[in-house]
């Protein structure tokens with residue numbers, strides 16, 4: 001699984017001042033599970049290191065990229081570079097991208113935009129990050145700063161792994177495989193967005209009315225939209241109760257009470273989500289519940305990523 005990344009986050013000294021912004025989680029933890037494709041737009045566009053710092057100016061919606069001291073306008077050069085680099089990245093089929101927050105090339109949001117006289121006009125998007133989002137609208141992106149927030153990190157990891165599974169499927173998509181994919185993702189979708197869960201369910205029910213190409217486009221877009229919706233404890237409790245409903249009659253009253261108590265502890269915030277999920281996964285295995293065995297919700301990504309402890 002390949003993810004793009006702002007090169008300075010890997011510890012490479014490519015920043016304007018010759019420094020870097022190595023990120024421990026990205027390099028040492030997530031890096032164990034993905035192949036990073038490092039990109040430094042400013043170095044690759046030929047500005048060198050160290051270089052004069054740049055900023056966005058003129059127009060919040062369509063800012064120019066300008067050197068702070070010399071006032072050289074580098075917009076066209078950066079746009080030409082971005083066009084070529086994004087074409088190259090297309091063949092790598094990235095499953096996500098982590099950008100450095102704030103810089104005028106890599107920031108994905110709230111990048112400061114100035115008037116020529118130095119007054120702050122508002123905020124916008126870095127030029128390369130903006131071009132990336134236009135070229136790859138479904139690809140999950142996030143900024144390293146936001147990944148310090150555990151629930152945003154959890155959501156990003158789920159989107160990346162979900163998108164990767166979708167990419168694998170679309171390489172050999174058939175109607176039957178789409179139905180199987182949807183079936184396996186039902187509870188994950190329900191945990192994010194009951195509305196998308198219902199809409200995608202209708203799409204899959206009417207699968208014969210659409211061409212495979214239409215299905216790929218519509219389902220992929222709605223699927224990624226769904227995963228971007230934040231989960232909540234309430235939505236997880238709903239899913240956990242649905243899951244337990246598949247096998248609770250096979251449990252003794254005492255075991256059923258214990259499961260019920262664990263769900264209650266999760267609902268009250270006494271234990272993380274990983275506790276009821278691990279318990280349910282255990283019952284699915286020992287009771288051999290076929291419908292639940294393949295549910296992605298029960299194991300959406302490698303446990304080493306230590307997520308699902310914060311939702």
Ligand code: SF4
Pocket residue numbers: 006007008009014015016039040041042043100103105106
């Ligand atoms: S352009 Fe992007 S990758 Fe390069 S140093 Fe700046 S933030 Fe890092």
